[in-house]
Amino acid sequence: MSQPVLDVRGVSKRFPGVLALDDVSLTVAPGEVHALVGENGAGKSTLIKILTGVYRPDAGDVFYRGEPVAFGRPLDAQAAGISTIYQEVNLVPLMSVARNLFLGREPRTRFGLIDVARMNREAGEQLARYGIEVDVRLPLRSLGLGAQQMVALARAVAVDARVVIMDEPTSSLEPREVDTLFRVVRELSGRGIAIVYVSHRLDELYQLCDRVTVLRDGRRVHTGALAQLDRLSLISLMLGRDAAEVRRDGLTGFSAHDAGDVEPILRVRNLSRAHQLHGISFEVRPGEVTGLGGLLGSGRSETAKAVVGALGADGEVTMAGRRLTRRSPAAAIRAGMAMLPEDRKAEGIVPGLSVRENIVLAAMPTLSRFGVVSRAKQDRIVDTFMKRLRIKAASPEQKVSELSGGNQQKVLLARWLCLNPRLLLLDEPTRGIDVGAKAEVQALIDELAADGLAVVLISSDLEELVEGADRIVVLRAGAVVGELAGDDVTEDNIMTALAQEPAHD
Amino acid sequence: MTQTLVNKTPQPVPVEREQRYERLAALAQRHGALAVLALVVVVSSAVFPSFPTAENANGVAIQSSFLAIVALGMTFVIITGGIDLSVGSVFALGGVLAAYASQWGPLPALLLPLAVCGAIGLLQGVLIAYTGMAPFIVTLAGLLGARGLLLAITEEGANTYLVPKDSAFLELGQGTLFGVGYPVYLAVLLFALGGVLLQRTRYGQAVFAVGGSPDAAALMGLPVARIRVLTYLLSGLLAGFAGVLNASRLSSGVTILGVGLELDAIAAVVIGGTLLIGGAGTVSGTLCGVLLLGVIQNVINQIGSLNSSYQSVVSGGFLIVVVVVQTGLSRRRHLR
Numbered sequence: 001m002s003q004p005v006l007d008v009r010g011v012s013k014r015f016p017g018v019l020a021l022d023d024v025s026l027t028v029a030p031g032e033v034h035a036l037v038g039e040n041g042a043g044k045s046t047l048i049k050i051l052t053g054v055y056r057p058d059a060g061d062v063f064y065r066g067e068p069v070a071f072g073r074p075l076d077a078q079a080a081g082i083s084t085i086y087q088e089v090n091l092v093p094l095m096s097v098a099r100n101l102f103l104g105r106e107p108r109t110r111f112g113l114i115d116v117a118r119m120n121r122e123a124g125e126q127l128a129r130y131g132i133e134v135d136v137r138l139p140l141r142s143l144g145l146g147a148q149q150m151v152a153l154a155r156a157v158a159v160d161a162r163v164v165i166m167d168e169p170t171s172s173l174e175p176r177e178v179d180t181l182f183r184v185v186r187e188l189s190g191r192g193i194a195i196v197y198v199s200h201r202l203d204e205l206y207q208l209c210d211r212v213t214v215l216r217d218g219r220r221v222h223t224g225a226l227a228q229l230d231r232l233s234l235i236s237l238m239l240g241r242d243a244a245e246v247r248r249d250g251l252t253g254f255s256a257h258d259a260g261d262v263e264p265i266l267r268v269r270n271l272s273r274a275h276q277l278h279g280i281s282f283e284v285r286p287g288e289v290t291g292l293g294g295l296l297g298s299g300r301s302e303t304a305k306a307v308v309g310a311l312g313a314d315g316e317v318t319m320a321g322r323r324l325t326r327r328s329p330a331a332a333i334r335a336g337m338a339m340l341p342e343d344r345k346a347e348g349i350v351p352g353l354s355v356r357e358n359i360v361l362a363a364m365p366t367l368s369r370f371g372v373v374s375r376a377k378q379d380r381i382v383d384t385f386m387k388r389l390r391i392k393a394a395s396p397e398q399k400v401s402e403l404s405g406g407n408q409q410k411v412l413l414a415r416w417l418c419l420n421p422r423l424l425l426l427d428e429p430t431r432g433i434d435v436g437a438k439a440e441v442q443a444l445i446d447e448l449a450a451d452g453l454a455v456v457l458i459s460s461d462l463e464e465l466v467e468g469a470d471r472i473v474v475l476r477a478g479a480v481v482g483e484l485a486g487d488d489v490t491e492d493n494i495m496t497a498l499a500q501e502p503a504h505d
Numbered sequence: 506m507t508q509t510l511v512n513k514t515p516q517p518v519p520v521e522r523e524q525r526y527e528r529l530a531a532l533a534q535r536h537g538a539l540a541v542l543a544l545v546v547v548v549s550s551a552v553f554p555s556f557p558t559a560e561n562a563n564g565v566a567i568q569s570s571f572l573a574i575v576a577l578g579m580t581f582v583i584i585t586g587g588i589d590l591s592v593g594s595v596f597a598l599g600g601v602l603a604a605y606a607s608q609w610g611p612l613p614a615l616l617l618p619l620a621v622c623g624a625i626g627l628l629q630g631v632l633i634a635y636t637g638m639a640p641f642i643v644t645l646a647g648l649l650g651a652r653g654l655l656l657a658i659t660e661e662g663a664n665t666y667l668v669p670k671d672s673a674f675l676e677l678g679q680g681t682l683f684g685v686g687y688p689v690y691l692a693v694l695l696f697a698l699g700g701v702l703l704q705r706t707r708y709g710q711a712v713f714a715v716g717g718s719p720d721a722a723a724l725m726g727l728p729v730a731r732i733r734v735l736t737y738l739l740s741g742l743l744a745g746f747a748g749v750l751n752a753s754r755l756s757s758g759v760t761i762l763g764v765g766l767e768l769d770a771i772a773a774v775v776i777g778g779t780l781l782i783g784g785a786g787t788v789s790g791t792l793c794g795v796l797l798l799g800v801i802q803n804v805i806n807q808i809g810s811l812n813s814s815y816q817s818v819v820s821g822g823f824l825i826v827v828v829v830v831q832t833g834l835s836r837r838r839h840l841r
Contacts, residue, residue, distance in 0.1 A: 075726035078726050084724075086724075090720065091718070092713065092717035092722065093717065093718065094717040095710075095714065095717055095784075099710055103710055103722075103727065104707065104725055104727050106707055113705040114704075114705045114706060114707065155725075
């Protein structure tokens with residue numbers, strides 16, 4: 001291998017309470033396409049931010065073209081030749097394509113004014129080289145997302161980049177646009193530009209990348225040629241589990257339910273949404289926990305959000321035999337669905353309100369008569385649920401923000417349970433809560449299912465999924481790639497389903 | 506185990522229609538005010554014989570020139586996604602300082618107000634750019650502060666500084682060339698320079714980028730904070746200069762001037778097609794917006810039987826129409 005253009009040696013980065021990167025090394029050679037993979041929280045984005053000058057490492061060194069570097073801000077990294085393409089296109093939508101391409105380095109006439117004619121001509125030529133034929137005077141937003149991404153790429157490369165970091169560049173692209181992007185990436189690598197490619201889409205990695213570095217929990221767990229690593233091994237490296245470990249008995253508080261041939265309460269048919277969901281169908285039975293499995297970005301959360309109408313999608317959702325025609329969260333609640341979102345801080349808990357207020361928030365309309373809410377009724381309900389869910393709070397009047405993560409989660413659960421839902425969708429219900437509380441929440445989910453509630457469980461913790469779910473629908477790239485039930489519900493089988501070669505190419 | 510193919514049907518994208526729509530929307534945004542202005546002028550000329558006279562046109566032009574200069578600075582500020590509420594007070598302060606300094610000659614009468622008003626703009630810009638305070642709050646404080654300073658200088662308005670009768674400074678606001686007052690030429694010149702600054706310089710491009718997407722602008726390596734500071738400095742300087750011109754024209758520094766001028770300036774900018782959320786706008790649109798407000802006032806004066814206060818009612822109505830149309834245009838974009 002030739003002299004690496006980028007050489008990261010033993011970099012560590014600590015945030016309050018977390019060691020985000022622990023002695024991570026990475027080398028990238030000119031012309032190499034290097035895959036950087038890992039699940040959420042593995043440290044990918046922290047590493048990227050160190051490379052681009054957003055963060056400074058606490059320990060370790062970054063060598064760029066043989067010299068140690070410490071970029072103070074993104075601009076310095078860019079000026080040195082390390083450009084980044086972000087997941088979301090980071091350009092100015094209202095400005096013209098050409099102006100976006102040349103912003104900050106416009107060609108000027110001898111009077112110091114921008115030479116608009118030359119700028120437009122050169123912009124057109126540059127983009128044509130990447131196969132994009134557009135009127136460069138139009139605002140950027142009139143282009144498709146793929147073309148916008150290509151403008152960002154053209155911009156990144158035009159500033160004499162030696163290293164281009166691409167952070168999930170295809171997450172919002174059409175398949176056709178992805179092909180164009182890949183062609184450009186290969187061309188860049190042919191010109192000796194090193195590319196660090198971050199993606200959750202395994203197919204893309206295998207199509208494009210030479211080597212791979214796998215991060216897990218802030219540590220580098222593997223670096224090597226991608227071709228020598230099969231999909232199953234790559235996934236087990238990312239998830240940190242191997243087949244032998246998987247067969248061992250689980251540690252979670254779940255037990256199996258036998259829903260047998262009970263009539264499904266929820267039927268989802270052909271749920272589709274551009275770029276994200278492709279014809280997803282599954283059923284959920286009362287008294288059973290149905291798991292939605294898949295890697296990050298596989299469409300798990302999107303599926304749940306689409307079912308409750310929080311995300312627009314085509315397809316049929318039938319709840320208790322009635323098809324929901326106009327889908328909205330309000331309609332879903334009326335139909336008996338309740339969803340616990342993934343990010344409980346942003347989407348669920350109201351930190352300034354008390355435990356009682358948080359619990360009865362959603363039930364207000366049913367508890368009130370002529371707009372007046374009976375306090376006695378409230379207290380009775382809150383008391384019941386605090387006992388039943390074993391919520392540990394000094395009193396119902398304690399502020400929710402003072403509770404532990406596990407208890408906050410239970411408060412949210414209580415909020416939805418007082419609506420007497422028939423279907424509960426839980427998106428990562430145990431993320432960010434400690435081990436003890438985790439088992440309690442898991443046991444609770446179990447109890448609820450045993451009481452006849454239908455539960456949909458989303459979790460990136462394979463163990464939790466396997467132990468908790470009676471049936472698992474496996475998603476990949478927004479499509480159902482497998483369904484496991486009974487004895488087939490094993491971590492091994494999930495990984496096999498995730499690792500399958502896609503059947504289309 | 507079931508196996509489902511990934512659905513690979515690409516959605517057809519109606520590129521042609523979208524781009525034609527973009528062009529139309531841009532056209533309406535850029536030239537809407539001009540079209541309405543032309544319409545109002547044509548109709549008024551037909552209805553009121555006293556409207557299409559050189560004398561009347563000259564009057565509208567000179568009265569509009571002061572607001573125009575203030576609104577020019579406001580255009581830059583609004584395109585960066587900010588707002589400058591201080592310009593009315595700064596305008597008045599500039600006038601009083603000019604009248605006060607005119608006792609030492611024309612040059613101090615020009616430079617002292619520009620220095621003070623520029624400093625106010627600079628300070629506001631620094632506070633907004635480096636502390637992250639909301640422009641609305643910072644410039645509201647500027648509005649109160651500049652007005653207070655003005656009252657302190659004039660002993661609560663008890664002192665009115667007069668420009669010496671023989672001062673060459675009076676030429677600036679009262680002189681004419683081919684029968685048209687100097688302020689009109691100056692306003693036109695400043696707008697021409699402003700247009701070049703906005704469209705043809707890197708600073709101007711950065712103004713659009715900062716307003717259109719501050720995060721993207723920073724990631725693309727633009728000096729976002731410096732651009733903001735420069736923009737509020739520019740706005741302060743222009744408001745102060747308009748005050749100087751006005752003091753020269755009136756031969757005195759009038760303390761009660763400029764109350765609510767910031768709102769007229771904002772109205773003119775928005776009517777001129779500049780997006781209040783920032784990221785898009787033109788100085789030519791602002792000029793049309795200023796003239797439209799001036800013509801409306803003039804026409805209502807022509808009607809005679811109408812109280813001149815109705816001018817505000819009509820201007821307000823225009824503003825609503827413009828904002829509704831703008832919202833409609835951008836909503837359609839989001840829906841596509």
